[in-house]
Amino acid sequence: xxxxxxxxILLPLISFVSQAQTQQLIELDLAWEKALLTSxxxxxxxxxxxxxxxxxxxxxxxxxxxEVIARAKRIQAGQADDTKGRASRDQHxxxxxxxxxxxxxxxxxxxPSPVTYHYMRTYAKVNGEFKLLANHTMAIPDxxxx
Numbered sequence: 001x002x003x004x005x006x007x008x009i010l011l012p013l014i015s016f017v018s019q020a021q022t023q024q025l026i027e028l029d030l031a032w033e034k035a036l037l038t039s040x041x042x043x044x045x046x047x048x049x050x051x052x053x054x055x056x057x058x059x060x061x062x063x064x065x066x067e068v069i070a071r072a073k074r075i076q077a078g079q080a081d082d083t084k085g086r087a088s089r090d091q092h093x094x095x096x097x098x099x100x101x102x103x104x105x106x107x108x109x110x111x112p113s114p115v116t117y118h119y120m121r122t123y124a125k126v127n128g129e130f131k132l133l134a135n136h137t138m139a140i141p142d143x144x145x146x
Contacts, residue, residue, distance in 0.1 A: 021100075022093045025123060028130055029102045032121070033086045039072040049124065049131040057117070057139045085109040098125040105140070116140045 028047070035043040054063040063071075075081045091104035100123045107114045122134040 018095070021095060025093045025095075025100050025102055025130065026091050028123070029091060029104075029121060030088060032132060033088055033106060035072075037083060037086045039075040039081070041069060041072045041076060044069055044072055047132050049126065049133045052132060052134065054135040054137070056137055082110045083108060084111060085114075099123070100130065106137075116142075116145050 032047060048065045048068060050065060052065040054068065087107045089105050091102060094101045101120060103120045106117050106119055108117060117137045117139055120136045121132060123130040124133045
């Protein structure tokens with residue numbers, strides 16, 4: 001009986017912690033999108049795991065942390081960047097132990113028309129902080145956009 005009572009008391013707490021961590025991951029993921037848009041080198045260096053890998057649309061390009069940081073630095077130094085906006089939607093978070101998967105859609109506005117991407121990102125907790133370990137993005141054809 002005591003075990004059941006303890007379980008009933010702890011269950012709402014576990015749910016609250018899970019919801020808080022889910023919200024934290026969504027906010028972190030939105031911060032990643034903002035850092036890409038603004039070429040925030042400091043944030044990118046902090047969030048990306050050393051072994052980070054980004055598989056772009058149809059594996060047309062595969063970047064690691066050095067490539068992402070170098071591109072942001074080039075843009076900060078004056079290289080043209082035609083990205084005008086990035087907007088995420090329909091984020092879903094799955095947490096298993098110290099690893100989380102976040103997936104959803106990002107609309108990237110580079111003109112002349114925006115492109116919608118589906119993404120799947122893997123975050124791993126390292127020394128108490130989530131690091132972005134992997135990112136896979138896939139362009140969605142206009143006729144398939146929901």
